[in-house]
Amino acid sequence: MTRALLRLIGARLLLSGLSLLAVSAIVFAVMEALPGDTAQRLLGRDATVQALAVLRAQLHLEQPAWARYGDWLGGVLHGDFGTSLVARRPVLPYIAGHFGYSLLLGGLALALHIPLSVSLGLFGAATRRDGPIDATISAVALLGMSAPEFVIGIFLVSILATTLGWFPPLALIDQAHGPLEVARTLLLPVLTLNFAMTAYVLRQTRNAMFDVLRSDYVRLAVLRGLPPRHVLLRHALPNALAPAINAIALNAGWLVGGIVVVEVVFNYPGLGRLLVESISFHDVPMVLGAALVLSATYIAINLAADVATMLLTPKLLVR
Amino acid sequence: MARRLPRTAWFGAAVVVAYAVLSVAAPWLAPHAPDEVFVGGTFEPPSAEFWLGTDNLGRDVLSRVLYGGRTVLLLAGSASAISVAVGGMLGMFLGLRRGVVDLAVMRLLDVAMSVPPIIFALLLIGALGPSAPLIVLVVGLLFVPNVTRVMRAATLSVAGEDFIQAARARGESRAAIVLRELLPNVAGALITEVSIRTGFAAIFISGLGFLGFGPPPPAPDWGIMINEGRSTIDASVWPVVPPAVCLALLVMSLNLFTDGVGRAIDRTAR
Numbered sequence: 023m024t025r026a027l028l029r030l031i032g033a034r035l036l037l038s039g040l041s042l043l044a045v046s047a048i049v050f051a052v053m054e055a056l057p058g059d060t061a062q063r064l065l066g067r068d069a070t071v072q073a074l075a076v077l078r079a080q081l082h083l084e085q086p087a088w089a090r091y092g093d094w095l096g097g098v099l100h101g102d103f104g105t106s107l108v109a110r111r112p113v114l115p116y117i118a119g120h121f122g123y124s125l126l127l128g129g130l131a132l133a134l135h136i137p138l139s140v141s142l143g144l145f146g147a148a149t150r151r152d153g154p155i156d157a158t159i160s161a162v163a164l165l166g167m168s169a170p171e172f173v174i175g176i177f178l179v180s181i182l183a184t185t186l187g188w189f190p191p192l193a194l195i196d197q198a199h200g201p202l203e204v205a206r207t208l209l210l211p212v213l214t215l216n217f218a219m220t221a222y223v224l225r226q227t228r229n230a231m232f233d234v235l236r237s238d239y240v241r242l243a244v245l246r247g248l249p250p251r252h253v254l255l256r257h258a259l260p261n262a263l264a265p266a267i268n269a270i271a272l273n274a275g276w277l278v279g280g281i282v283v284v285e286v287v288f289n290y291p292g293l294g295r296l297l298v299e300s301i302s303f304h305d306v307p308m309v310l311g312a313a314l315v316l317s318a319t320y321i322a323i324n325l326a327a328d329v330a331t332m333l334l335t336p337k338l339l340v341r
Numbered sequence: 342m343a344r345r346l347p348r349t350a351w352f353g354a355a356v357v358v359a360y361a362v363l364s365v366a367a368p369w370l371a372p373h374a375p376d377e378v379f380v381g382g383t384f385e386p387p388s389a390e391f392w393l394g395t396d397n398l399g400r401d402v403l404s405r406v407l408y409g410g411r412t413v414l415l416l417a418g419s420a421s422a423i424s425v426a427v428g429g430m431l432g433m434f435l436g437l438r439r440g441v442v443d444l445a446v447m448r449l450l451d452v453a454m455s456v457p458p459i460i461f462a463l464l465l466i467g468a469l470g471p472s473a474p475l476i477v478l479v480v481g482l483l484f485v486p487n488v489t490r491v492m493r494a495a496t497l498s499v500a501g502e503d504f505i506q507a508a509r510a511r512g513e514s515r516a517a518i519v520l521r522e523l524l525p526n527v528a529g530a531l532i533t534e535v536s537i538r539t540g541f542a543a544i545f546i547s548g549l550g551f552l553g554f555g556p557p558p559p560a561p562d563w564g565i566m567i568n569e570g571r572s573t574i575d576a577s578v579w580p581v582v583p584p585a586v587c588l589a590l591l592v593m594s595l596n597l598f599t600d601g602v603g604r605a606i607d608r609t610a611r
Contacts, residue, residue, distance in 0.1 A: 279457050282463075301468075
C-alpha cells in the first residue's frame, strides 16, 4: 500500500464521519418539523395543563432545538438512544434486535447475489452476442430491473406461498423454531431482493466481458489455441471484474432502502419495518434511532465500496 | 441520431406515449368514477361491466388503473422534470465554472447523497403529511445530486473542445455558450436523464404509496392499489395484477428507451 492510497482512504473516512454527523442533524431537524408539540400529541386533546407541563419537562421540550439535538447526540454516543414514546421503554434494545434481523436478511441476500449475478453475466458472455441465450438472459434481466421489489415480492408470495403453499407468506422469523424453519421463512424475501438486484450486475458483467473479449490480448490468447474456458476465466474475467464490483457496491447501498419495502411486504421484523411503523406512530426517539442506524449502515457500505474500488485500481497501488 | 435508434427504443417510446394519451383521456375512457362504490359488488371477476373486475370495496379496477396512471405519470414526470432542470443547470454550471465552487458543491452533494433516499423521503413525508406537491418536491430533489454528477461529467467532456474555446475567445456571454454551443452537445445525456429519472421516480413514488406514504385519496395511485389489494389477494388477484403489470410495463418501456438512446449516442461517439 502506498502513501497516496492511504491518504485517499483517510480523506474518504473523514468524509464519511462528516456525512454521519450531517445525517444525524438532518434526521433530527426533519423530526422537529412534525406539526404540534410532542407532549400534546402523546396525551391527546383533553390532557390537563399540569400533565402537559410535567411531560414537557420530562422530554426537555422547554429547551431550544439545538440543545436537545446536543443532548440526543451525546446520549447516542454513550449508547443511550432515549425512550420510546409508544412502548415507554429504552429504544436501544428494540433497534439492536431489529437491526440484527435486517443484517441477517441483507447479508444472506448479498451472499447469494454476488456469485449468482456474476456467473449469470459470465454465462451470457460465454454465448454468442445477441444470440438466443444472451438475448433471453438480457430480456429477463430487463424485467427484473423494471418491476419494483414490492411487485416481485407480492407475485412470489401469491404463487409460491398462497397458491402452492411451499413457503410461509409472512417471514415471521422471530416465531420460527430451528434453523430449517428459519431458512424457509427467509427464502422468499432473499429471492425477492435478488430478483431486483441481479439485472444490473449481470448487465455490467456481460457488457464488460464483451468489451474485454474484443481486445487484442484475448483474441491472441484464442489464436494461441488456449481452451475457451481458460481464456474466459483467466484472461478476460479479471479485467471485467471492476465494473461488476462497482455495480455490486451500488446494489449493496440500494439494499438498505430496498430492505425497508421487502420487510413490509413479508412482515419481517427488521429495522426498516420498525422505522415505517414508528413514523406512523410519531414515535420520535424510535424514528431517530432507526433512521440513524440505517443511514450509518448506508454510509459504511459506501465507504467499504469506495475503499475496495481504490484497492482494485492498479494505478493507485503502483506509485 | 433518431434514425440510429434501435427498434426496442421506438417500442419503449411508443408505449410511454400511449400511457400519456390514456392518462389524458382517462375521464372519457374510464367506464366509472375511480372512487364510485358498487354495493354488493366486491371482488367481481372481469365482466362486460367491469372489464378488470372490482376491488375489496366494489370499485371498478379498470377505472382506478386509468386514473392511477394519471397520478403516476404526473407525479413521476414532475419529479423527473425538477431533478433534471435543477441538476442539469447545476451540472452544466459546475462543469464550465470548475475551480473552488465546483469542488465545494460536489463535496456538499457527496454528503447529501450519503442519506439513503427512501429513509429521507419517509421521514419528510411522514413528518409533514403526504401530499402530491410534497412528494414531487422530495423525490425531485433526492435525484438532483445524481443528475448533477452526470451532467457535470457530460459538460466536462465537451468543455475542452475547440468550438467552446472559440466561442469564449469571441467573447460570447456564458448564456450564449451554454445555449448555442453546450446544450446541443449534451442533449443526448439530458434526454437519457429525463427517461431514467422518470422510471426511478415511478418506482419510488409507487413504493411510497405501497408503504402508506403516497398521495392522499381520492387520487388512486398504483402503489396504494397494490398495497390495498395484497391483503385480500386470496379473494381476488384482479385488484393487484393490473396496476402491478402497468407499473412494470411503464418502467420497462422507459428502460428500453433509455438503453436505445444510450447505445445510439455510443455509436455516434465512436
